[in-house]
Amino acid sequence: MARTKEELHIAKRKRINSVFHGLFLASTLVGVVALLLLLYQVLSQGLGWLDWDFITHNSSRRPERAGIWTALVGTMWLMVVTAPLTFIIGVATAIYLEEYAKDTKLSRLIQLNISNLAGVPSIVYGILGLTIFVRVLAFGQSILSGALTMTLLILPVIIVSAQEAIKAVPGSLRHASYGLGANRWQTILRVVLPSAIPGILTGSILALSRAIGETAPLIVVGAAAFIIRPPTDLFSSFTALPIQIYTWAGQPQAEFQNIASAGIIVLLLILLGMNSFAIILRNKFQKRR
Amino acid sequence: MSENKKDTKADNNIVKIADLNLYYTEFHALKSVNMEIKEKSVTAFIGPSGCGKSTLLRTLNRMNDMIKGVRIKGLIEIDGTDIYDPNVNVELLRKKVGMVFQQPNPFPKSIYDNIAYGPRIHGITKKQELDDIVERSLKGAALWNEVKGDLKKSAYGLSGGQQQRLCIARALAVNPEVLLMDEPTSALDPISTLKVEELIQELKNNYTIIIVTHNMQQAARVSNDTAFFLNGEVVEFNETVKLFSTPRDQRTEDYISGRFG
Numbered sequence: 298m299a300r301t302k303e304e305l306h307i308a309k310r311k312r313i314n315s316v317f318h319g320l321f322l323a324s325t326l327v328g329v330v331a332l333l334l335l336l337y338q339v340l341s342q343g344l345g346w347l348d349w350d351f352i353t354h355n356s357s358r359r360p361e362r363a364g365i366w367t368a369l370v371g372t373m374w375l376m377v378v379t380a381p382l383t384f385i386i387g388v389a390t391a392i393y394l395e396e397y398a399k400d401t402k403l404s405r406l407i408q409l410n411i412s413n414l415a416g417v418p419s420i421v422y423g424i425l426g427l428t429i430f431v432r433v434l435a436f437g438q439s440i441l442s443g444a445l446t447m448t449l450l451i452l453p454v455i456i457v458s459a460q461e462a463i464k465a466v467p468g469s470l471r472h473a474s475y476g477l478g479a480n481r482w483q484t485i486l487r488v489v490l491p492s493a494i495p496g497i498l499t500g501s502i503l504a505l506s507r508a509i510g511e512t513a514p515l516i517v518v519g520a521a522a523f524i525i526r527p528p529t530d531l532f533s534s535f536t537a538l539p540i541q542i543y544t545w546a547g548q549p550q551a552e553f554q555n556i557a558s559a560g561i562i563v564l565l566l567i568l569l570g571m572n573s574f575a576i577i578l579r580n581k582f583q584k585r586r
Numbered sequence: 587m588s589e590n591k592k593d594t595k596a597d598n599n600i601v602k603i604a605d606l607n608l609y610y611t612e613f614h615a616l617k618s619v620n621m622e623i624k625e626k627s628v629t630a631f632i633g634p635s636g637c638g639k640s641t642l643l644r645t646l647n648r649m650n651d652m653i654k655g656v657r658i659k660g661l662i663e664i665d666g667t668d669i670y671d672p673n674v675n676v677e678l679l680r681k682k683v684g685m686v687f688q689q690p691n692p693f694p695k696s697i698y699d700n701i702a703y704g705p706r707i708h709g710i711t712k713k714q715e716l717d718d719i720v721e722r723s724l725k726g727a728a729l730w731n732e733v734k735g736d737l738k739k740s741a742y743g744l745s746g747g748q749q750q751r752l753c754i755a756r757a758l759a760v761n762p763e764v765l766l767m768d769e770p771t772s773a774l775d776p777i778s779t780l781k782v783e784e785l786i787q788e789l790k791n792n793y794t795i796i797i798v799t800h801n802m803q804q805a806a807r808v809s810n811d812t813a814f815f816l817n818g819e820v821v822e823f824n825e826t827v828k829l830f831s832t833p834r835d836q837r838t839e840d841y842i843s844g845r846f847g
Contacts, residue, residue, distance in 0.1 A: 400654070467691075469689060469691035470691060470693060470694075472649065472685075472687060472691065473687065473692075473753070473756075474693075474703070474707075475649065475652065475680065476649065476680055476684065476685040476687070476757070477680065477681070477703060477704040477707065477756065477760055478677040478678065478680040478681035478704065478707065478708060479677070479703075483707045487703070487707070488693060491694070492694060
């Protein structure tokens with residue numbers, strides 16, 4: 298029995314559907330395969346070198362004695378300064394723009410600027426930091442210069458994500474609060490922020506984890522390639538995890554390549570930890586409502 | 587209330603609106619509205635969508651202040667005070683003129699904290715005092731018996747009708763004199779609607795209630811006076827019984843007999 302025109306048409310549509318199904322699946326797999334290859338290479342090279350000694354030992358010119366401690370402490374110092382600074386300035390800015398600022402040309406200009414700043418390449422922030430913090434303010438090639446540069450770098454990201462979180466608070470809740478005679482600050486403190494805080498925290502943690510992985514601005518600001526001792530105060534010279542990894546990876550000896558991989562594992566674990574924390578936080582707060 | 591005020595007026599009108607005009611940028615939303623609203627009674631605003639009834643309601647506690655481009659001309663007096671006078675404290679005005687919204691909008695907090703929200707922002711911190719207010723307000727909104735064991739539970743666990751009565755209780759907690767209700771039952775099922783209507787009958791003994799409603803039967807059931815709005819004008823304002831039985835204006839008659847709207 299000959300197939301009707303309609304049946305032929307349906308068969309053709311089914312074929313086209315399968316072709317696209319396959320194409321999209323292949324595109325998805327490209328990412329997954331690349332990630333798996335990367336993980337395989339890093340783990341096979343670095344896992345053998347990763348032990349407690351590697352984490353607790355200072356850096357060294359001899360690969361078998363070199364550890365990640367110097368860089369780990371450098372990164373922690375950076376975070377300890379950057380995290381509170383960005384959080385406070387970022388959330389305050391977001392509150393101002395969302396709740397207080399009138400819709401004027403000026404506020405729209407500020408908004409446009411912040412959105413654009415979030416997309417500026419990180420090396421540009423490095424050069425800005427070099428000019429302002431290292432030279433003009435004479436903080437030198439220190440933790441402080443590095444942390445302030447990082448603050449500038451991720452501030453726009455935190456502002457934008459905090460704004461999104463604040464915008465997501467339903468207007469009906471604000472109206473309820475104003476309707477009871479609350480003023481703006483009471484409404485922000487008691488209604489807007491409690492509802493927005495999970496989103497704000499998630500955005501901040503993700504921005505910080507971006508900062509942890511940043512290399513370029515720190516190189517420009519002058520993080521040291523080879524220092525042995527971890528920093529002791531805000532004005533110490535320092536190195537950070539990605540810089541240490543970059544330096545090791547650039548050495549000719551094969552052993553250094555391997556401890557670079559071990560360093561990458563440490564960095565990945567920290568990032569993974571921070572991102573999981575952000576997700577747990579979000580889920581916890583979402584459930585509560 | 588007005589006992590301790592030198593009140594020479596013989597009438598008991600708590601809200602007076604004189605020659606009120608309101609514009610949303612260019613749009614003339616309220617056209618020379620004149621109205622006097624009786625104390626401790628229920629006044630209903632009816633009319634088709636976009637006729638200005640909700641707009642007028644929101645001028646009474648100045649919630650329109652938050653909308654960009656609103657201009658207001660004319661006089662509104664509540665309890666003898668011009669509420670658009672620059673010296674008026676908007677926060678205190680809204681404490682005195684409470685509001686219940688179309689959609690139940692409890693805070694994502696416990697039942698207790700929802701009710702205590704208003705008293706707390708107005709400076710009450712003593713636990714015993716707050717406990718008393720919470721109990722009194724929930725009883726006032728006929729919700730106490732349903733929730734007295736669950737005060738610490740989230741308000742989001744309540745049904746829609748309970749949430750709306752919670753919002754009424756929350757408004758009562760700051761001791762208002764006037765209660766504005768903006769279509770308070772339009773998101774509720776018939777049984778919850780009935781409970782809210784019964785509650786309104788209770789509340790009018792102590793509060794002046796102004797209710798916007800799309801539902802003419804509701805206006806007829808719950809209100810003492812009714813105002814019919816059309817295109818930003820008050821076409822007719824009269825005792826509810828008279829307005830529904832012998833409307834003076836042809837447009838009112840057309841609307842209440844269902845010919846448009």
